Structure formats: C-alpha cells, structure tokens
Amino acid sequence: MTIKLDERKDMKTTTSVKNRTKINNDKKEAGEESKIFQVSDLNLWYGSDQALYKINMEIPEKQVTAIIGPSGCGKSTYLKALNRMVEMVPIVKTSGTIKYRDKNIYEDRFHVEDLRAKVGMVFQKPNPFPKSVYDNVAYGPRVHGIKKKEVLDAIVEKSLKDAAIWDELKDRLDENAYGLSGGQQQRVCIARALAVEPDVILMDEPTSALDPISTLKVEELVQELKKKYSIVIVTHNMQQAARISDKTAFFLNGELIEFAETGELFQNPSDKRTEDYITGRFG
Numbered sequence: 278m279t280i281k282l283d284e285r286k287d288m289k290t291t292t293s294v295k296n297r298t299k300i301n302n303d304k305k306e307a308g309e310e311s312k313i314f315q316v317s318d319l320n321l322w323y324g325s326d327q328a329l330y331k332i333n334m335e336i337p338e339k340q341v342t343a344i345i346g347p348s349g350c351g352k353s354t355y356l357k358a359l360n361r362m363v364e365m366v367p368i369v370k371t372s373g374t375i376k377y378r379d380k381n382i383y384e385d386r387f388h389v390e391d392l393r394a395k396v397g398m399v400f401q402k403p404n405p406f407p408k409s410v411y412d413n414v415a416y417g418p419r420v421h422g423i424k425k426k427e428v429l430d431a432i433v434e435k436s437l438k439d440a441a442i443w444d445e446l447k448d449r450l451d452e453n454a455y456g457l458s459g460g461q462q463q464r465v466c467i468a469r470a471l472a473v474e475p476d477v478i479l480m481d482e483p484t485s486a487l488d489p490i491s492t493l494k495v496e497e498l499v500q501e502l503k504k505k506y507s508i509v510i511v512t513h514n515m516q517q518a519a520r521i522s523d524k525t526a527f528f529l530n531g532e533l534i535e536f537a538e539t540g541e542l543f544q545n546p547s548d549k550r551t552e553d554y555i556t557g558r559f560g
C-alpha cells in the first residue's frame with residue numbers, strides 16, 4: 278500500500294502530538310511538567326486599594342489553566358498582570374516576581390513589547406478593527422515589518438485555519454470584520470492573536486458575549502490550541518472551566534485560595550471556601 282505525502286504528513290503530526298501528549302502525561306505523573314509562568318509573592322494595588330495578595334502560582338506549559346472566582350476577586354487583574362497589560366492603568370503598582378520562561382518580566386531589560394508579542398490576549402467582547410478580515414489578521418505581522426504579500430497571505434491563511442474559521446471565511450477575506458457574527462468576530466480575534474506566533478494565549482471570558490453554538494466552537498478550538506500553545510482562561514462559567522481546563526485556580530478577594538487539577542478541584546476541593554463557591558453557596 279502506498280501512502281500519499283499528505284497522509285504521511287498527517288500521520289507524522291498525529292504521532293508527534295501523541296508522543297507529546299504521552300511525554301506531557303509522563304512528566305505530569307513524575308511531577309515535573311514544564312512551567313510557562315512562575316508567579317511568586319505577587320501583590321498588586323490600584324492606587325491605595327490592594328487587588329491581589331501574595332499570589333504564588335506555577336502555570337504549566339501547553340495546558341489550559343482556568344481562573345474562576347466571584348465578580349471583583351481579581352481574575353482579570355491577575356490575567357493582565359501576566360503580560361503587564363494591567364500597567365496600562367497608570368495607578369497600578371506591583372511587588373513580587375513573575376517569571377515567563379525563567380525570565381523576570383519586571384526586569385528593565387525585558388521589553389514589554391516582546392512580552393506582549395509572546396503572551397497574546399483575547400478579550401471578553403470581540404474587538405476586531407474596523408478593517409477587512411485579511412487586514413485584521415495581517416495587522417500584527419505588518420507591525421513587525423512583514424510586507425511581502427505572499428508571506429502575509431500564508432500567515433493569514435494559517436492563522437485563520439488554526440482559529441478554525443478559514444473554511445467559513447476564505448471567500449470573505451475582503452469583507453469588513455464588523456459584518457461578521459459575534460462568534461466569527463471572536464475567532465478572527467483569536468486568529469489575529471495567533472498571527473504573531475505567540476507562545477501563550479490569555480483569554481478573558483472569551484465566550485461570555487457569545488451564543489451557545491459559538492461558545493462550543495471556541496471551547497473546541499481551545500482544546501486544539503493547547504497542543505501548540507499554553508492557555509490561561511478567565512471564566513465565570515464553572516461548567517466551562519470543568520469542560521476545557523486541565524488545572525483550575527480559585528480566587529477570592531484578591532487571594533489565590535486553591536490551585537489544583539481541574540477534576541480534583543471540582544470533585545474534592547481542599548478548602549471550604551472553594552467548596553462553598555463551586556456548590557453555589559456564594560458568588
């Protein structure tokens with residue numbers, strides 16, 4: 278039997294994904310999975326109001342980490358601290374360290390633009406630019422100096438494919454992204470984040486403005502994306518955290534109360550406050 282080149286490529290990809298999954302599982306069992314972020318004693322203030330208290334957390338590589346907790350507990354603040362986006366609020370002050378791939382992101386020689394290119398973000402409300410689908414996705418690569426049309430074409434196609442929306446939009450690349458449905462806009466925003474080849478994708482309630490079908494598509498996409506990227510997702514929806522994440526962190530009043538394997542946290546929480554929250558006693 279002869280195997281066509283494409284099939285061989287597919288087999289190779291499947292095998293390497295299987296191998297990678299096996300390596301990840303072996304590492305997990307041995308307790309030595311790689312960390313993408315190491316957060317130590319992180320405190321954060323908006324002016325004189327403290328929003329995060331002494332957060333210590335190691336975020337695993339190529340997994341989905343969910344952040345849950347009641348409104349105002351500091352989930353978004355924490356997420357935006359990971360790529361220093363929170364500092365766009367001028368009154369923000371921090372102490373402690375956040376290491377991204379073993380480098381302290383607060384050290385002066387770490388350029389914040391480099392960090393944000395590697396640690397991309399997708400927001401709650403889809404926020405495409407008022408431009409064509411193509412120009413939305415090509416925006417980041419162009420900012421990074423890529424001008425050649427064939428290179429941009431290839432990036433746009435790959436990013437839209439990775440965001441699972443190429444088939445829907447390949448004939449609509451010149452249309453304004455504002456004309457798409459909310460779910461399509463969100464996947465274009467994910468493609469825009471992927472176009473600059475990030476390492477980590479931070480997602481701040483990416484499905485809360487979407488209908489159930491679009492939500493399902495984004496959830497399936499997250500499962501695909503974690504093969505290549507590390508994902509940290511803030512969600513209000515506990516079922517969503519349980520469905521799509523490997524690890525879950527529960528925040529309350531700016532503190533990290535519990536961080537565990539998702540199944541463990543939901544089935545056998547070690548802190549009474551986590552139990553009260555996931556069983557709906559508050560929040």
Ligand SMILES: Nc1ncnc2c1ncn2[C@@H]1O[C@H](COP(=O)(O)OP(=O)(O)OP(=O)(O)O)[C@@H](O)[C@H]1O
Nearest residue numbers: 323328346347348349350351352353354355366513
């Ligand atoms: N720009 C800001 N200026 C001042 N205080 C802020 C700012 N953004 C957030 N905060 C405060 O920081 C605390 C944490 O807010 P944050 O938005 O991180 O919580 P959250 O858990 O993401 O909430 P939600 O689930 O409602 O989005 C809150 O007390 C909030 O009022």
